[in-house]
Amino acid sequence: MLSLSRVRWVADLWNETQKSQLIESLLLGLPLPSFYFSTDDKTDKWLVVDGLQRLCTFRDFIVEKKLPLTGLEFLSDFEGKTYNDLSRENKRKISGAKINFYVSEYRRFGSDSS
Secondary structure, eight states, rough: OOOOTTOOOHHTTHHHHHHHHHHHHHHTTOOOEEEEEEEEETTEEEEEEEOOOHHHIIIIIISSSOOOOOOOSSOOOTOOOOOOGGGHHHHHHHOOOOOEEEEEEEOOOOOOOO
């Protein structure tokens, strides 16, 4: 289980232009940096080690559909568009993007490391 509901304050580290440029990268087919998670075997949750702002950007644009694209460097025709405004082809570019992620097991200090 991965929950981003309690991380609103961290997601705000990126402004709308930075978030939009990440989406622009997906539309251009550019590779994204890898995501890193750890698993907590006691809670069965995934903890984000690296990539939280990117995940929150995906949530804001794709899931909540509340991020209008702004400050784009290459795709100026997409300025002001939201996810719902994209063509089927462009939605496929986003959903078909290759995402690399790595998961490691989280160990609490002092836990049994057998």
